[in-house]
Amino acid sequence: MGIKNRLISMSFLQFFVWGAWLITIANYWFGTKQWEGTQFGLVFGTMGIASLFMPTLTGIIADRWINAEKLYGILHILYAGVLFYLPQVADPSTFIYVMLLAMCFYMPTISLSNSISYTSLKLNNNDVVKDFPPIRVFGTIGFIVAMWITNLTGNKATEYQFYIAGIAALLLGFYAFTLPKCEPQRLTKENASLTETLGLEAFKLFGSYKMALFFIFSMFLGGALQLTNAYGDVFLDEFKHFPKYADSFVVEYSTIIMSISQISETLFILAIPFFLKRFGIKQVMLISMLAWVLRFGLFAFSDPVQGLWMIILSCVVYGMAFDFFNISGSLFVETNTEPKNRSSAQGLFMMMTNGFGAILGSFTSGWAIDKYFxxxxxxxxxxxxxxxxxxxxxxxxxxxxxxxxxxxxxxxxxxxxxxxDWHSIWISFAVYALVIAIAFAVLFKHKHNPEEVENVMH
Incomplete structure (x- = not known):
């Protein structure tokens, strides 16, 4: 098997082991276990907490002591073990702590999978810029396939979603040991300070008004992502409580409907180069924020019968909302930081979105929904x-x-x-995204430079 196909298999399984439960865990929490809503927000908050320190820690380990592919395999095997244990947990508080452990093992594998792909492609004299995106797309496909399997096997509200993910994670863990060797580079200077060793120099970017503002908005948009991941599928599933919707396709196959979001994501990735060249980084990020408003607003007024088109359109819009900010945001970091800080700056961008943003969105939404909605x-x-x-x-x-x-x-x-009260929940989320979009349009200053975009993308 060629290196590209081997990396495609890794990418597919990397997100399969996440997609098997990420969108459907709310059905397990609220439906099967009937636990309260406030604590459910903490479940998604565990991803943010793990993202605050684990990618940095594992990055240091892979950079200094252990081959990246071996560390990657070990983490997935440990992740699988925790997933197998999750269904045995009968207490919501304990469940959250166990989920935090699972996320400590899983979240750093996302960045490690990228590093393994980059290194393996370079070792085989492949063009990383040209060859990596098609490989990464199979990660999204893996996520979609996992969602479909969980739904079509009737396990979107059962403990078997964790077993499905666990078996795949175990398979990926052992498969990782067959990947090309990604040996420690030990690039850190011997006399480097602790700040340099840990890659914390990127925090100096907060001294720049423009970069600080960008990272703050990244955090708020990261919160929006958690809202749709945490509550999208359970929102559709709860239409079963109303007789006129109980037998609808949307209720029976809510996870498949939600997978349209991921299908849309693969399509909008291909449209990003055109939008960036035509409108510029700031406008594309603003389009993303307005897409979040549309995503939540359509959900607010939808239903599985007359409003089915709103549900589908909301899922289509998700691709624009998610990818336009993440890709253009990453490009903004690339073009506005010095070469020596770019990797750590990208890590900071991820920390603000998947770390602090995830915590903000998960904790706040869980509390607000339980108290007011x-x-x-x-x-x-x-x-x-x-x-x-x-x-x-x-x-x-x-x-x-x-x-x-x-x-x-x-x-x-x-x-x-x-x-x-899902109507009020989605309306409040839409208002949240609209306020962020207006503030971003007014406060964030960035002049479009087509040549800058062209140089980075090629």
Whole structure:
């Protein structure tokens, strides 16, 4: 097997082991386990916490002591072990700590997979700029395939989503040991300071108003990404509580519908060069922010029948919202930092989006949804009025039975029923993205230079 095909297999599995549960874990948390919403925000926050220090730590280890492909394999095997243990956890607080451990093993493998690809391509005299993007696209395909498998096997709300990811991670871990050797480069100077050794010089970029502003907006946009990952699939799945939507394709195959977002992502990656050359980095980033407004706004007014087109369009828009900021943001860092700091500056960009941004989005959204956007029903009268349907009695009977709730003679529940006000949730998220977009347009100053974009992309 040629080196490109071997790297394609690695990239496919790299994101398969994430996509098997990332979009569907909310169904497991709220549906199967019936745990509360505030703590669920912490689940996605574990990715941010792990991203704050693990990529840097593993980068130092790979740079000084252990072959990158071996470290990569070890991390995936450890990740698989934690995934196999997750279904055994019966307490939400413990689940969060175990998930944090899983993310400490998984998150650094994203950057390591890039490093392995770059090194392997160079060792085989391939053009990294030309050959890497098609390899990376298979990562997104792997994510999509994992989502489809989890949904079509009926496991989007079961513990088997973790087993699917765990088996693939174990396979990838052992496969990694067969990849070309990526030996430690030991590029750090012997007399380097601790700051240089840890790659912390990039933090000096906060001394520049322009760069500091960019990183702050990166953090806020990183928060928006976590909102859609955490709640998109469970939003579609909860339409099953309404009889007129219960048997719709969207409810039964919500994860497949959500995978349109990833399919869109692969297409918009191809459109980025045109948009960057035509409109410039700032305008493309602004387009991304406005796309987030559209993404959330369409969800707010959609439903699986008359509003199905809104759901689909929202998923299509996701590709623009996600890729336009991440790619153009990375390009902005590349063109506005010195060569000696570019790698660490890219790491800082990732830390602000996947680290601080993820923590901001996950923790804040979980708290806000639980406090302001969750409706509580204590009796059949309240629930019937909310459902507003002639079939509500049948629905209530099934809903109450599935949740193990008993009803007294006068219709009072022994435990309250909680349902999320998704319309208000998505509207608030859309307003959040709109405020960021307006502030970015006013505060961030950057002049478009077509030659600058051309030089970096080629």
């Amino acid at each position: 969750t409706k509580t029903f204590n009796n059949t009268t309240e629930l019937s009025a909310y459902l507003q349907t002639e079939e509500s009695n049948t629905l209530m009977s099934e809903f109450i039975k599935n949740h193990g709730i008993t009803v007294s003679a006068d219709g009072v529940f022994n435990n309250p029923i909680f349902m999320k």
